[in-house]
Amino acid sequence: MARSDRASVPDPVRIGLAVTGDIRQATGRRLTPPRAASLLYFHHRNSHTRRSTGMAAGTHHTVVVNAAGQHALWPAERTVPAGWHAVGAHGTPDECVAFVDRVWKDIRPTVAANPPTGPLSVHDCFAAWAARFPDAVAVEFRGRRLTYADLDRRANQLAHRLLGLGVHPESRVAVLQERSADLIVSLLAVLKAGAAYVPLHSGYPVNRMALVMDDSAASVVLVDRASQELGFAHEAQVVVVDDPASGLAAEPETAPGVPSDGTALAYVIHTSGSTGTPKGVAVTHRSVVDFATDSCWADGAHRSVLFHAPYAFDISTYELWIPLLNGGRIVVAPPEPLDGPRLYELLEQHSVTAVHLTAGFFGAVADQLPECFSSVREVLTGGDVVAPSGVRRVLESCPATRVRHLYGPTETTLFATHCVLTEARHADGPLPLGTPREGVRIHVLDERLEAVPDGASGELFIGGSGVARGYLGKPGLTAERFLPDPYGPPGSRMYRTGDMVRIDPGGRLAFLGRQDNQVKIRGYRVELGEAESAFVRLPGVSRAAVVATPDPHGGKDLVAYIVLDAGSALSDDDVHRMISAELPAYMVPGVIVLLDELPLTPNGKTDRSNLSPH
Template sequence: MVPVTSRTAGTVDGLVVRQATRTPDAVAVTHVGQELTYAELVSRAGELAHRLTAREVRPGDVVALLMDRSVSFVVSALAVLMAGGAYLPLDRRHPQDRLRWMVEDAGAVLLLTDGPAAVIDWAGETPVEELGPTSGPVPAPRRLPDPPAHPEHLAYVMYTSGSTGTPKGVANTHRNIVDFVTDPCWDPERQARVLAYSPLGFDSSTYELWVPLVQGGRAVVWSPEHFDVAELKHVIARNGVTAAYFTTALFDTIAHEDPTALAPLRDVTTGGDVLSVSALRRVREHCPRTTVVHAYGPTETTVFCSLQPFAPDFRGALRLHLGTPMRHTGLYVLDDTLRPVPPGGTGELYVSGSHLARGYVGRPGLTAQRFLPDPQGAPGSRMYRTGDLARRESDGTLTFAGRVDRQVKLRGFRIEPAEIEAALVALPEVARAAVALREDLPGGRGLAAYLVPRDQTRQAVDVDEVRRHLSRLLPPYMVPSAFTVLRELPLTVHGKVDHPALPRPAAPAEQGPAPRTPLEEKLCGLFAEILQCPPVGVDDNFFQLGGQSLLAIRLGARIRETTDHAVTIRDLFRYPTVARLAAHLTSDTAANRET
């Protein structure tokens, strides 16, 4: 039985409750053997919603969620919406100071966690409450809290990197999400079982949870410690997953390592950066029944605002562009006077329509700068200034042409270099700093930091301490993989940093001890191959040399291909040097022989 409710179909929780009345016994969420039917999901979320209202959570209030990807998170997010509030997803991998800042900036009235509340000593004045188990007897249905949320009420806040040195919170409403998840592009049969694995503070989690749950599908929650293509393949096959989203960097990695992992899927959506045509072609060749959708959309436009599908029967050239706008959405390419550019012209891309977020939390000035009146729309309508450059081709399609500012995309994450630079110059030994995205780093594309020491006589900066300092302030994806100390930063004639003139970061000058065994020699070669760097020593750390999770996936695959060792992605994170990894693999092999 579903709780008694007066919910409207214009809200996210209203749509989920309506679906629960239609298919109460259908499975809504699964995670590692745990299942909740729609009736159970709504009953558990309703009971938690009553707890939240007892804690005086009111419509419009923000509730922070510090949780792992699990059934508990789905229950909690739905409960916050049922109580009329908005959820703020937090990522445990982020530094505590950054988490506290986001909680305070969003004005959260409560922090809900699936771990022990006592260990969260960084929340300041914000009350912390433990969720408790979401298993056991299902609570008896009862009427959901009143008053219900309105379509214009806030539904969630998600933070992105900010050019002023601090992250900015994007505030999305129920109407934004409902218009996104009810778009006709999401076919219920093709979206019947959606893989939900994205970091909870990543806006693609909106697609992964609410698209299946508003139309009777199933959210298949997957919470890997580290992404592994072989494990992904197993999860998709075991759970009958039909649809998934991957950032372009991850899509490229899967296409390179094992594109057949995606073959059971009916829909694969990818976006967040420039997609490799060769990766797209490789997936299409190995997944003949899968539709690949190339998506575009900043967080401020609620996940995606335009789509370019490549269906199995597509026979044209694989030419990538920004696609077709989703329902109730428009794309404009405008010049500096906000006039449309002619065919063949390049201008700034603006997005209009119902996907546009309310704005930025507590930043009316920035909201006014980025969300402008829509000169082509009805009175009161707005358009979002993306900062992306686009070219209008002669056939009317729009292609990405760069940025008007310094914002960059790395592995699907939007990064403002100015935020990293602000953290660097806060160090007493750093006078000036510049951060750039480079293609020529060990391991390929990554962030490089350039530092000018305050003490010009010593010309030295403790790079290890700088890295530790950034790790205490920024999420891992914003910590540069290379650091270069310069006497001065190159400047343009206007006195600004001349980014094209910044030198290529030098490879590590010192090489550690040479390999001592055939296995160490093999691993040293594979480290250097994947990182595209000079020979490494047995004590060199893969991740300090420029490695990251996607390169670790490739390294693991190469080790498995060229040796007899079944190394896992977890092994590489636990044993990041050749010496430690070789010792682990050798001992593991010996243990297997004894058994």
């Protein structure tokens, strides 16, 4: 292809943001869900969407606020829902987001919108089990066992050390450790100190870890001796948790007694961001406790859970807190990567009753070793497209095992809907997303956030239990994605997923696709825009387009199409080496194609449909 000059694009016409000096009260109308599960519908109209929100760039919105001080965007032509008030700022979505970024400095609610009941915090819930069954095994790792009393005592000691370092409620503590029993002690200790843990993944490039540290403003980082060389500059205090010289054994063994609040931050997990930097999803104690006390875990199938996923991925919410907040046992896999035979060995040797696998790992094991799950009662999988053929093979090989298909973004605390499959004939087509877990509200709405006729497709919104606080340090983005829920209690919110769904004849959700260019790769959610931004920051790279292509297991792989600067002598191997230092492994495309030019649509945008298959 011949190179051509970059076309000039005129600046878009901007509508001025109107702001009044007072806070107006709008008359809210409470909408009644058409049925208990709040499954609503909408006919999708193709439109240009701004970023990844589904909001048309030129539409008119207003900024609203609830009694907890949480801000959100709302269509200007719609009546403001009960419990929300317009603040007098209106304009395009971009203008409203900019306004919120100026006026809302902290996404923490000023008061609890809906006061929690039951245990107020994750560590309160754990402490109740430790008091009842102090000698029960909580953690197994490499032949070593920690009882509930042991884990409680060691976490208390580390929590006292954190308090001595100035950690306080809402502080963030970064954690960079190999998978081990010490890691579980560290995560529980952070919560006991009133702080939130921010997991760092040792597989991340140091640039990515530095971004996460900076974004979270972590005041302390907990490391082990295997991970203590961080490789990047930071201002956090470092504690080496497995260093005999650390003096942790001299700290008090009693609970620190930091006041509990269910609305407090429990953890921040960073996901891919469309602006080229990761965004931190802020999840509260109440969301984790509600998740862990759902009755779907009550039949004993999850009494012994394998902890093998990277703890910077939200699968760890299940692997850690479902067993520990239900009196169960965590079996910690060695830090080395697992394959099918090693997984089979661990499940059998340690009498594991349930295991969660990413869709990609599940598919590979189902293809090669479906009998691997014969000793467990339940296998959980999701986060990406799960091939029905793999589910059929597992259920045929393991008739006493069930498969739970999960759906839900990190913003809704691991999963919001689930579908349990017990017979191979149940997996004879695309797997449904299932039905909501307890306390979750599911809405399928149109562009005006209104319910639509039965049987139509629409965008999925999730409210109720598990909805995150928002994005740490990003109030405008929070206001744009966490909207007023007109079908929930006054002042409640719902998360805009960007996923298109419909309801199948059995009343279950069926996934249709994404509204934007966000995809799941091996269970990780990836904004293609973030990967593209990383490429164009590389020296010698002019433009980039990253696309997702099907893999053999029904998931996706990434392919990057790159245009180099004039005169650049970079090879595809050079580009691959440089990008591997910038992005985590799951975001690095497996194939890099060098082009003279990217194909364009008539309006000057990259024509992804005309990118040649590799």
